[in-house]
């Protein structure tokens with residue numbers, strides 16, 4: 001069977017997010033982290049999601065890695081490509097969403113694509129081309145203070161045109177709510193007018209189903225996991241009931257790996273800050289000292305690993321190691337040492353800590369933050385995942401494709417996803433289902 005969908009995701013939490021929605025819609029989905037020609041692919045998947053860590057690297061590198069991923073997906077026979085980026089359009093001023101979109105359009109010989117970051121089930125909607133996070137415009141939400149990709153504009157047309165070579169046009173919700181035929185006509189008109197990026201409004205998940213149906217003949221689409229859901233549901237004809245069941249029913253056949261659990265939080269988002277605050281009274285916790293990370297490196301990693309190992313013995317709830325901090329504290333570190341240096345050092349710290357803990361018997365990692373999850377997953381040398389039960393919309397448990405002693409379970413939480421009790425909720429799913 002040809003691969004029906006190939007997804008290029010610009011970070012690791014984003015990749016598991018979309019993979020979870022594809023699975024919920026009924027597509028057999030595999031997530032690959034270190035894709036190379038000849039990479040092992042289990043059981044004839046319908047969709048392959050490639051996780052990259054390209055959101056905040058230099059644009060030229062992001063383009064090169066995304067094109068390599070696209071080539072691999074084409075070799076696997078992918079009929080259609082989805083470029084998955086964040087539902088809050090996280091990008092630096094120079095890109096990378098625009099440059100990668102342009103490069104993929106050129107590679108696939110297409111002149112028009114759609115831009116659909118909306119994920120209404122998690123409060124991200126697009127109205128008249130403006131991105132909202134629940135009741136706030138993107139630039140007024142916590143995303144204005146993101147340590148790596150602060151978002152200071154909510155107008156997707158302006159954001160995209162500033163990063164790319166072509167013209168953008170909004171297809172408003174009045175057209176989207178009129179159904180797939182109306183959207184197809186608007187897209188055809190946009191193409192005739194030389195528009196390169198059609199920014200579609202979406203206020204609820206049914207709008208994403210409409211967009212999924214209307215874009216069935218497009219080789220390249222771009223957006224968030226909600227678009228993935230709409231496309232997959234158009235492919236499989238999944239009903240709301242089957243989608244709901246897949247998202248919420250405990251998967252009886254899914255088993256977790258025996259061993260210890262740790263919670264690693266490197267996200268500084270508003271929701272992660274609340275989740276960390278809610279979890280602290282329930283479990284041993286350690287706050288990462290950024291000065292120690294920068295000053296002591298490997299020594300500090302060993303010290304924190306020893307603390308976590310010790311803490312794992314004395315408690316039911318997994319220990320939490322957290323660098324999560326409010327914006328003024330993050331700015332303080334960045335002013336002192338430089339933003340790029342601090343981010344890279346904290347990410348490297350979490351990667352090294354994960355490796356050290358894995359060597360000492362930790363098999364389950366609950367990580368908060370996209371860049372943080374990428375660093376942890378890469379340090380653990382995970383090559384690919386199977387996607388399991390959803391802890392919250394957009395956050396499934398996953399397990400590595402390895403079957404042997406190296407197998408680990410990972411819950412990669414996007415910064416703003418999940419409810420306040422997320423860290424406990426993730427562990428509740430594990431209880432009683434060890435291998």
Ligand SMILES: Nc1ncnc2c1ncn2[C@@H]1O[C@H](COP(=O)(O)OP(=O)(O)O)[C@@H](O)[C@H]1O
Nearest residue numbers: 147267269323325343346347369370371372415
């Ligand atoms: N206390 C801190 N000070 C400065 N930067 C931090 C701190 N804690 C974490 N970071 C950095 O902030 C970034 C958070 O990004 P990420 O992990 O993607 O979270 P999110 O999913 O919320 O975007 C990472 O690069 C991380 O290393």
Ligand SMILES: O=C(O)[C@@H](O)C(=O)COP(=O)(O)O
Nearest residue numbers: 013014017086087370414415
């Ligand atoms: O689309 C989303 O919101 C997520 O899938 C995502 O990309 C998460 O990124 P982080 O907030 O950096 O974890």
